[in-house]
Amino acid sequence: MKIRVKFAKTGNMRFIGHLDILRYFQKAFQRAKLPLRFTEGFHPHPVLSFASPLGVGLTSEGEYFDTELVENMDCAEIRERLNAQMSEGMSVLAVIRLVDTEKKRNNNAMALVGQAEYQVRLRKAFSHQADWEETVHQFLMQEKIPVLRCTKRNTEEVNIRPLIYEMRAEPEPDTFFLRISAGSAANLRPETVLDALLHFTQSQQFPGEGDAETEKAENGNAGTENAAEQTGSAMDRAGKYEICRLDILTAEGIPLGEAGKEDQ
């Protein structure tokens, strides 16, 4: 029986990396006495394929992986038994049974990923804008949102505007909702968008922003005049933004928890 598990990873679990989460779930299935299917061969191991690895430091309300059990069971019971084995900060939100035919092979979680939704909050030291609603509106009005992407060889300018499907300021202070491109075709990181937004606000010289000039000058040295640089390490992320992935969706915008269900 093939299943897709949707889970939340919150609180202190944000410090646990992707590979450790994989090992964590393997053990949780064992403890829950849920019989995973193991591969054949001398080193049998269960296969848990995750939709999209979540970086260290990020929380999530909608992570997914697919796996297979050797017997048929009630999805609600699987969820209950897994939840009895979770540590603080981890919870299984849903277990769905997947269509189990050869033809639908491309239905695996990773192949389906097309978009992701995030909530991003600016940490205090970086919040310097009151009217985010208007700023976001202006930001999205731009034809091009260029950012610098550093590869091993060189630095290139990429336009991320077409990869942002939805963006708005939330009622909570300095908080944003994002629906952006994800997956193997064009993966966009939420912090890249926020870096570009902050860069944009500085270059707009909004009234009451006394230090915008100096910051712009500092930023200007970093690269091309109107392109924001991409944030790199987990440290940079944690320093600037509190990021929560809300859900992962298909290219068509269907949450992975809905896609590939048996009755579809």
Added chain:
Amino acid sequence: MRKLALEDDILLKVEKPARYIGGEIGSVMKDPTRVRTRFAMCFPDVYEIGMSHLGIQILYAMLNSREDIWCERVYSPWTDLDAVMRERHIPLFALESQDPVRRFDFLGITIQYEMCYTNILQILDLSGIPLHAEERSWDDPIVIGGGPCTYNPEPLAPFFDLFYIGEGETQMLRLIDIYQECRAQGVSREEFLLRASSVPGLYVPSLYKTTYHEDGTIASFRPVVPGVPERVRKEIETDLDHTWYPEHPIVPFIKVTQDRVVLEIQRGCIRGCRFCQAGMIYRPVRERSLSFNEDMARQMLDSTGQEEISLSSLSSSDYSNLSPLLENLIEECDRRHVNISLPSLRIDSFSLDVMKRVQDVRKSSLTFAPEAGTQRMRDVINKGLTEEDILHGASEAFRGGWNRVKLYFMIGLPGETKEDVQGIAELSEKVCETYYDAVPRENRHGKIQLTASSSFFVPKPFTPFQWAKMLPEQEYLRRARFLKDTFRAQKCGRSMHYQYHEADVTVLEGVLARGDRRTAAVVESAYRKGCLFDSWSDCFDRERWQAAFEENGVDPEFYTLRDRSEDEIFPWDFIDIGVTRKFLRREWNRAMQGVVTPNCRQACSGCGAAVFGCGICRTHGEKGGQAG
């Protein structure tokens, strides 16, 4: 959500933040307002090492079984976090509650190897606890040490309020009862320590005084307060079937060194190798019953979901019920897709058969520990293993499909000759040749790969070799290089890889292993100079240690290169491990004559461990266990 002691910006900057957050499956949370005594249990090394230690998990389960006690864990912050904590004045915290260690009633530190001594001072320092016990007040936790290094606690004496000599299962709860009573009565910290000194196995260093002869050896060691026992006898659990065991071991989020559940099938060893401290201090050997081991294996796999189980003991092949236990475990583990790991097995046809069933022959290597290269030296150390045993085992292994072999040796054993060193390469060569003799060309999977490693022998307290002198560092290196050349000169030299341990760390380990109270000042100076994680070769700084010795006018050679007379008072003589000094001396003399002593199952040698009236002494011991 538990509030963490460290802010996000720190946790995301340091290596492996999961080391510091706790919250693992199996970790115990309690309401601090509803417990009476808080115990911080510390392994003074990095999380991955400390989490692999069974002893702490046993005591953690035991202490937390009491509703009024909350036992939590503490490990050494790695050097990256260490720097941040000092800079920002963040006090060291326990993983479960994330509360500062200084607020606890007890700080228990397990002392597993000498090279962690500076880490112990780091733990105290970062916690804000005065390094010296005499400077502490009731505002500080009671600092108590345990583990194998407490069989000579003297180099750490000034830093601990108490040492627990022996196995923690027997008296820890009683000690806590006395503590609770003292606190309720409002007595002084000194009064508590005095009362603690009457508990079997407990040693309060501040209640004893050492005097020295002019030549630096010990003249006397005595309690300074009337009524305090002259000698401290180690504590042991006599019945390992009716005691605490971690049925719900903690499951780390990150990979740790021992990433599996550990089943301690027995404690102690019948062998009596003369260099081995564990073989003496854990006497007599006590087995856990087949049913205990089977039940515990099942329970631990159920509660953890771990993918591997390891059988732990000093010599698993000597466990009487090994065959039925493995039959049962293999079946159980096959069903669960769980691997079995079998360290410390003698290589014979039975164990090869078992290993073939539990591991991939082509991918695994076999480990032999002949310890010495010649029969003469193996008799000196009482290894009880002949060249024929080794070559026969190797031959069977090669026929079974293995072609990777690891061999462990020691250099610098007492009375070692050039032939003994050469013998290591020659024995390795014979093992290689056995491969080509045993396996016909068409059945070979490539060449044989042999790795030989040698450590330099360090004499330890409570072993027959406690009288032995060590060699100068340069001499160790000379012998190791000579051996390396000898390896190269062998016919199969290209199939053999030889490596040796660091000699400078060995010498320091030798000083601390048999050090007295005067070496404590050296440990403190070394720590003040920045020595930390000395067991990690990237961190070990020999210059700083050298300077620490000089600063305190302590000559390391006094501890390593000196001949010790038969009746010299050793710093650890006040400890009674059951095994008598008379027996150890007899073993030393037999070693010098190259005479082998039978193991406990073959014949009782009257070592003295029979005073505990348990384990193999009851089934195989001389009546009454005559000592000496």
